[in-house]
Amino acid sequence: MRTEDLIDRLARDGGPVRPLEAPVRRVLVWLAVALGFAAAMVWAIGPRPDLAERLTEARFLYEQSAALATAAAAAAAALALTLPDASRLWRFLPVIPGAAWLGTLGLGCFRDWARMGPDGLRLTPDPECFFYIALIGSLPLLVLVLMLRRGAPLRPSWTLGLAALAAAAIGNFALRLFHMEDAALMVLVWQVGAVALIAGIAALAGRAILRWPGLPA
Amino acid sequence: METVTQGATDAQTGSAPTRHAALDALMRAAQAGDERAYRALLEEVALRMRRLVCARAPWLGRADVEDIVQDILLALHSARATWDPARPFMPWIAGIARNRLADHARRYVRRQAFDEAAQDLAEVFSTTPGQTHAEGVVNLMSVRRAMDGLTSGERDAFELVRLRQMSLAEAATKRGSTVGAMKVAVHRATLKLRAAVGRDGKE
Numbered sequence: 001m002r003t004e005d006l007i008d009r010l011a012r013d014g015g016p017v018r019p020l021e022a023p024v025r026r027v028l029v030w031l032a033v034a035l036g037f038a039a040a041m042v043w044a045i046g047p048r049p050d051l052a053e054r055l056t057e058a059r060f061l062y063e064q065s066a067a068l069a070t071a072a073a074a075a076a077a078a079l080a081l082t083l084p085d086a087s088r089l090w091r092f093l094p095v096i097p098g099a100a101w102l103g104t105l106g107l108g109c110f111r112d113w114a115r116m117g118p119d120g121l122r123l124t125p126d127p128e129c130f131f132y133i134a135l136i137g138s139l140p141l142l143v144l145v146l147m148l149r150r151g152a153p154l155r156p157s158w159t160l161g162l163a164a165l166a167a168a169a170i171g172n173f174a175l176r177l178f179h180m181e182d183a184a185l186m187v188l189v190w191q192v193g194a195v196a197l198i199a200g201i202a203a204l205a206g207r208a209i210l211r212w213p214g215l216p217a
Numbered sequence: 218m219e220t221v222t223q224g225a226t227d228a229q230t231g232s233a234p235t236r237h238a239a240l241d242a243l244m245r246a247a248q249a250g251d252e253r254a255y256r257a258l259l260e261e262v263a264l265r266m267r268r269l270v271c272a273r274a275p276w277l278g279r280a281d282v283e284d285i286v287q288d289i290l291l292a293l294h295s296a297r298a299t300w301d302p303a304r305p306f307m308p309w310i311a312g313i314a315r316n317r318l319a320d321h322a323r324r325y326v327r328r329q330a331f332d333e334a335a336q337d338l339a340e341v342f343s344t345t346p347g348q349t350h351a352e353g354v355v356n357l358m359s360v361r362r363a364m365d366g367l368t369s370g371e372r373d374a375f376e377l378v379r380l381r382q383m384s385l386a387e388a389a390t391k392r393g394s395t396v397g398a399m400k401v402a403v404h405r406a407t408l409k410l411r412a413a414v415g416r417d418g419k420e
Contacts, residue, residue: 003267006287007259010294016250017298083299084312152296154316213295 006215013216023083026147027076034071034140034167038174041136045178059111060182062104064173069097071169075144078162082151082210091158094165105192108184121185129175130194137164137171137198145209153210160210161203168195240306248297259290266290266314275364276380289317363410371409374402 020026054060073094080090112120144163153159172191181187240261246254266286270277277285292313300309364372377388378399389399 001287003263003283003287003290006290007256007263010259010290011252011256014247014250014252014255014294014297017248019248019300019302020298083301084296084316085301085304085309086312151299152292152313152316154312212292215291216294 009216020083020150023076023079023086026079027072030075030079030140030144030147030166031072033143034170037139038136038170042174042177048178048180050180051177054182059104059108060176063101063108063187064176066097066101066104067169067173067176070094070101071166071173073097074162074166074169078144078148078159078166079151081155081159081162082148082153084152084154088155091155091162094162102188102192105184105188109188112184120183122183123185123189126181126186126190129179129181129190130197132175132179133168133171133191133194134198135171136174137167140170141167141202148210153212156210157203157206160206161199164202165195165199168198171195237305237307240310241302244297244300244306245302248300248302259293262293262310263290269314270318276376278381285318285321288321289314292317367406367409371402371406374399375406375410378403379407 048054073096077090077093080086080093081088109121114120141164144167145160148159148163172195175191176182176187181191240258243254243258243261247258263286266289267282270282270285274282293310296313300306364375367375373392374388377383377391378385383391385396385399385403388394389396392399
């Protein structure tokens with residue numbers, strides 16, 4: 001096709017478009033949807049009986065805030081990466097809350113060990129974590145992908161990887177509210193491990209899911 | 218109507234700030250659904266991108282250049298809602314162009330992955346200092362400078378055989394030369410380029 005013909009076609013196809021809303025607003029909208037879905041799931045599965053007690057524990061609150069902050073930061077980064085004039089450094093935003101998250105859990109491992117000895121670091125299989133995190137993260141991820149597709153697929157692997165990190169972190173946040181597992185090493189390996197795995201798989205699928213559209217019909 | 222025509226003229230001939238402001242105005246009108254403004258903007262972007270690609274990748278054929286230009290226009294079209302009217306247009310379109318150019322460059326390297334040419338290209342690009350791989354691939358300035366040091370026969374031979382993937386026999390027929398002469402020219406060109414770019418890398 002000649003370039004002039006393409007320009008002609010695009011110009012005729014180019015009706016009015018509404019510019020995307022500010023990234024902060026979009027993150028907040030996504031968080032509201034994701035947390036709403038997570039809350040419904042926790043309610044459906046049934047919150048853990050000792051939840052009230054956990055909510056008074058500083059360590060539990062730290063871990064949960066770090067997970068939530070990681071989710072928000074990853075979602076913001078994913079959305080920013082679909083804007084052509086946004087800095088590419090956005091992708092590193094979740095590093096800060098992510099490090100805080102891993103840090104609190106790492107510190108928790110030491111505490112468990114100091115308190116209970118080798119028993120505190122026992123690692124038993126807990127595969128249902130992965131299932132629940134994926135289940136609760138599914139709708140938030142779907143919603144975020146739909147939001148991302150309104151942007152430009154400039155860095156698809158990073159974008160989808162960060163989006164999945166955000167959704168899975170929400171899944172983990174919710175999981176802790178009904179799943180009775182607080183041993184730091186168990187949380188670190190099975191839950192944060194599941195989150196990382198999901199983000200990694202999504203990053204590999206990025207190019208297949210976020211693509212530049214072809215010619216308008 | 219008048220403003221669109223004026224905007225299109227400003228976008229081409231005004232001073233740099235006027236030019237940029239004119240592009241902003243055209244894009245704002247385009248987002249609002251003004252077909253004439255959008256057409257003027259697309260034409261202006263096509264013109265600039267064609268010039269840029271030709272300057273950076275002088276070895277590309279016309280069809281390949283138009284391919285890249287069209288790809289950038291399509292990307293602009295599909296991403297046009299991501300432009301924030303409160304921000305300048307230039308960094309936005311530059312971000313899109315950089316992305317599309319990097320993808321194309323990757324494709325060129327990949328297309329030649331099974332050929333000696335790929336090795337030459339990879340060598341040439343990896344010696345460009347201080348850049349990410351994709352930018353290094355896109356920024357062919359040092360290669361271009363190095364190409365200036367070749368004789369026209371050498372440049373021709375290198376372009377046909379190494380960059381366009383013709384066989385020595387095809388290239389020889391096209392240039393009305395012999396296979397042996399082509400082979401020698403390509404060899405000399407490769408040595409010169411390697412030397413020139415190597416020097417660049419050490420600077």
